[in-house]
Every structure is written in C-alpha cells, then in structure tokens.
Amino acid sequence: SQQGEEDPQALSIQEGENATMNCSYKTSINNLQWYRQNSGRGLVHLILIRSNEREKHSGRLRVTLDTSKKSSSLLITASRAADTASYFCATKDNAGNMLTFGGGTRLMVKP
Amino acid sequence: DTGVSQDPRHKITKRGQNVTFRCDPISEHNRLYWYRQTLGQGPEFLTYFQNEAQLEKSRLLSDRFSAERPKGSFSTLEIQRTEQGDSAMYLCASSSTGGAGTEAFFGQGTRLTVV
Numbered sequence: 001s002q003q004g005e006e007d008p009q010a011l012s013i014q015e016g017e018n019a020t021m022n023c024s025y026k027t028s029i030n031n032l033q034w035y036r037q038n039s040g041r042g043l044v045h046l047i048l049i050r051s052n053e054r055e056k057h058s059g060r061l062r063v064t065l066d067t068s069k070k071s072s073s074l075l076i077t078a079s080r081a082a083d084t085a086s087y088f089c090a091t092k093d094n095a096g097n098m099l100t101f102g103g104g105t106r107l108m109v110k111p
Numbered sequence: 112d113t114g115v116s117q118d119p120r121h122k123i124t125k126r127g128q129n130v131t132f133r134c135d136p137i138s139e140h141n142r143l144y145w146y147r148q149t150l151g152q153g154p155e156f157l158t159y160f161q162n163e164a165q166l167e168k169s170r171l172l173s174d175r176f177s178a179e180r181p182k183g184s185f186s187t188l189e190i191q192r193t194e195q196g197d198s199a200m201y202l203c204a205s206s207s208t209g210g211a212g213t214e215a216f217f218g219q220g221t222r223l224t225v226v
Contacts, residue, residue: 033214042115042202042219043154088153092213097167098144099204099215101153 006089006105014110019076021105023089024069030092032065033099034074037086046074046087081111115218117203123224124193131189132221136205143186144215145178146202147171154202160186161208193225 007022023032031050035043049056049065049072056063062075076083086106090099116135124130136143141162146154157176158168162183172178175193180186190197200222206215 031213035217040200040222042117043204043217045214045216048214090153098156098159100156101146103151103153 006087006102008105009103010106010108012108012110013079015079015081017079017109019079019083019107019109021074021087021089021107023072023074023102025072025089025091025100025102026070027091028094029067030094032063032072033090033092034061034063034072035088035090035101037088037104039085043088076107079107079109081109083107083109115203115205115216117201117218117221119221120219121222121224123226126193126195126225128193129189129191130193130223131187132201132203132223134186134188134203134218136185136203137216138184140205140207140216141183142206142208142215143180144204144206145186145188146204148200148202148220149198157188190223193223195225198223198225 005024013019029051033048034046037043047058047063049063060077065072086104088101088104090101092099118133144159145157148154156169157172158178160180163180175191178188200220202220204215204217206213
C-alpha cells in the first residue's frame with residue numbers, strides 16, 4: 001500500500017511559472033524525500049527533509065514539511081521545459097528501513 | 112561505479128517462463144531495495160537487504176518471487192512462472208545504513224513485459 005498521496009495528480013504550467021506539489025502521509029516519519037522520474041526511466045533523488053526540519057532549499061527547489069498536518073510541499077521556481085516529469089514524495093518510517101511512495105504528480109511545463 | 116545499475120533494461124517473456132533480474136548497488140552501500148512500479152503509479156516496496164540478509168519482504172512478494180544477495184554486493188530478483196500481472200518496471204535502490212539523513216539512490220529499472 002502507498003502511504004503518501006500527492007496533489008494534484010497532474011499539473012500543466014507555462015515555462016517560467018512556479019509549480020507547487022503537495023504530499024500527505026499517514027504515519028510518523030523519520031524523513032521525507034522527493035524524487036523525479038522522467039518517462040520510463042529510474043527515479044532521481046531531489047531533496048531530503050528530516051522530520052525535525054521545516055523547510056529546505058536546493059537550487060530552484062523549496063521543500064516544506066509540516067509534521068502536525070502530516071504534509072509536505074515541493075515548489076519548483078522559474079520552471080523549465082526540462083522539468084517535465086513525474087514527481088514523487090516518499091517517506092521513511094521511524095524504523096528507517098524503507099521508503100513508501102505516493103502516487104506522484106505528473107508535471108508538464110510548456111515552452 | 113557512479114550509480115546503481117540494473118540488467119537487463121528491458122525483458123519480454125512469455126507467460127509461464129522464469130525471469131531473473133540483476134542489480135549492482137553503489138559499492139559502499141550495504142542496503143539494497145527492490146521496488147515494483149506499474150504504469151501511472153508510484154513504486155511499491157517488495158523487499159530489502161542489509162548486507163546479505165533479507166530483512167523484510169512485502170506481502171506483494173508472492174512465493175513465485177525470490178530475491179538473493181549472496182555476498183552482500185549484487186542482488187538478483189527471480190520471478191517464476193510469470194503472469195501477465197507481473198508486467199511492470201522493477202526498480203532497485205541502494206543506500207548506506209544511516210539515520211534520518213540517509214538517501215536512497217535508484218537504478219534505471221528493468222521493464223518486464225509478459226505476453
């Protein structure tokens with residue numbers, strides 16, 4: 001079963017706009033990670049946020065985590081056509097043994 | 112060795128045949144994971160190893176599936192008597208044993224098509 005749920009399931013924006021994706025999860029976590037997947041390819045790790053962190057930045061990416069609401073958001077600023085991909089959140093539980101993924105957000109950035 | 116590698120990248124097999132996939136993790140990583148991903152869905156956990164020990168298996172891993180990591184390095188995933196429902200992308204990931212800051216790195220996956 002999948003723990004996380006991403007919202008929206010699909011998002012279409014113009015190049016240069018910002019894209020925001022949300023993730024909700026159900027159980028206590030150790031950390032939350034965001035991954036990108038281009039069509040038919042493997043997953044690329046984007047950013048990890050620990051349960052005691054509230055916000056993290058990496059380049060054009062900004063991730064927030066609200067453990068009281070069991071939710072996270074991924075913001076991609078100044079989007080590019082190359083950002084077109086599926087984005088998944090994944091949580092690691094307190095036992096720290098495995099990642100549980102959500103269903104993903106399919107992002108299309110139009111040039 | 113710059114990442115996790117999986118072989119083959121694609122496999123087409125007839126229903127009822129056995130298939131085996133291989134995963135080579137990042138060399139210093141002692142944890143290795145197998146996931147399955149169907150079209151339009153997120154990856155689902157199958158099993159993981161710490162060194163050569165298989166520590167957890169999902170209920171998705173039926174008795175037709177077996178995974179090994181004999182020397183704590185590469186791993187194989189075998190599916191016996193394949194069914195059409197086994198068609199999916201099989202993803203392997205590796206990580207070090209760590210705490211809250213441990214990242215998992217994925218391979219490119221093996222896409223299985225059962226006809």
